[in-house]
Amino acid sequence: MGEAVWIVVFTMAFTCCSAFLDLSGVHEMKVMWMGSTMVPCSYVPSEGFMQQTLSWSLERDHSSSTIFRRDSSGDHVLLSRFRDRISVPKDSPGNASLLIESLEITDSGHYTCQITWISENNSLVTKEVTTTVKVLKVAATKPIIRAGELGLRVPAGARTSLTCEASGSPPISYRWFRSTPEGKALFLSSQAELAWDNLHPSDSGRYYCEATNRAGAGAVQQSDAVELTVTTGAPRAAHPSHLYALAAALGVAVLGALLAAILCRWRRRRRQDKADSIYQVCFHSTADVTRLEADVEVPAKCPLTETNPKAATSNDSPTIKDNSHNGTCIRKSSEYENLLTAMESEYEIEFSGVPALPN
Template sequence: MEKFMWLVALVNSFIFCNAILELTGTHDTKGTWKSSITLPCVYGPSQDFVQQTVIWTLVRDQSPATVFRRDNSGDHIMLSRYRGRVSVPKYRPGDVSLEIEKLEMMDSGHYTCKVTWRAQNNSLLTKERTTTVKVVKVSVTKPIIRAGNLGFTVPKGARTSLTCSANGSPPITYRWFKGEPGGNTVLVSNHAVLMFDSLQTSDTGKYYCEAENKASSQVKQQSDAVQLTVRDLTKPAATVPSSENKANTMANDIFIVVCRVTPGSFLPLMLDFCFSQNTRNDRRRQTCSGINGKCKYEEGKPTVENNFMTQPVKENEYETISIKENIECKILVNAMESEYEVGDVQ
């Protein structure tokens, strides 16, 4: 009975350990030439088992080679062509994934992650998992253009940039042109970022970029053209006079004085006195009074007086209206001469 219980405990312990220390990852993956890739190899840590070694090996053309080894003495990169390009996380318990930077075409192959643990009874347990890696070259995609913080409409003298961005296997080369694809163009830059240190109005125009890499297709991709507009803010802009300015302008132009003759109605009595003011300082105040059949316009000297017979009205009962054009005043005066007697202007 005791032997049976011991056997059950051993089996349960074996199953439990296998469940906790099971390595997980992927079987096949593709990596882009000149980019980075991570080959996952992860397990659930257990207090009953202490990790002893982590070994990554590569089988390529039937020739196995150790790429990376971690033991009590530290981390070791065994193949010189991987030095400075591969690493395994140190501070993530249970994560012993292999990270490869700047993939080369010859990095393709079968990578095996092998982990060894020591149990409390000093027994060793080893697990391994293999991932097949294929390094490929990806053709460059159609690039897009991004404007700087100021956008595509920028004031003269400002600093801005246009960025050309494409996906694909690096390295990607870029070229900038001023103009539109298929038309007359000028090469302006061989960098991904087109810089403008101090924009001039001559920089206004259409721009587009080209992207290319060394993938097998060797196809150049062109972006859509964008419009960059440079505005000269130093030039005065046309302004529309405000209502207050309009009122001041009218006050400096032409005045026609109309006297009230009978209560409740406005009848033009005479329109023989018009004048124009060019400055506010020369503005004069006109008064009209109708007493005993006389309408007098006063501003000091000279005084214009007209004699006519009409009904007497109360003093200072008048209305002033304004017009802009001097010709309007002449038309009104001529229209009224036939009906009313106009005196001479002194």
């Protein structure tokens, strides 16, 4: 009974771990002739299981052949026509995808990825996944022309280029032409890129390119023509966008610092003006008052009153005698009297901006 329980537990654990070792792939792939492709095969590594062997096989025309094998001794390409054209990533646990380069029509078929793991108790687990690969010849498409960084309007003396791009089965051949005023085509280059190191006004004109490959049975695809204009004047320098962003950031920082300095100075000046305008004390010199007093003095002759001793006991009025040579009397004018009344305080406090101080 105990042995049966252990067998059941081991089987369940084995089945659970095996579920994590399922291979992932795709059912079918369509790839271009003479191109490259990656046939996917991957799994999630499980603790307690180690990959022991990996193999790829190709089934075509009802026959199957192993084309790649990886074991403890290394990697082995077992079919000569795939030598130097197939590989499997190394040092990438869980990734067993097959890279095929320079695809041929005869590379079409059913590719099977098979992996065997060994557990800690020396049990083996084997899984596999199959993908159908179809290699197709794709004729070159109508090419398009991409202008350089400066566009199609370029100053004389600058550097620029035109690139012809087409899709299809490689290799794709390109040819560049320039239309002449007579309507003829002037052959320029057999490269995908047409470049100028130092443009001249005479380089202005209409340009187009052609693309062809073997898959298209020699059919030639022609692009639309583009007009290149070379202007006179100094060449424009191409400035990276990050330089514009840096200049803008520096400008904002300088402007912010300048505004902060102006605001700080204005607030300091405002506080100083407010403090200076609370009280203004005006002082009048006593010398000015003396001067004013002297200015309003009016010399006048004072009449002398003479008393008659003989008539001291009578009711007669005293006799006033005018002796101008006996003395002079200082008489104050009305303006002087008013000035003395108004100037009771030597100081005058003038109020500016605050309530009057209590007496």
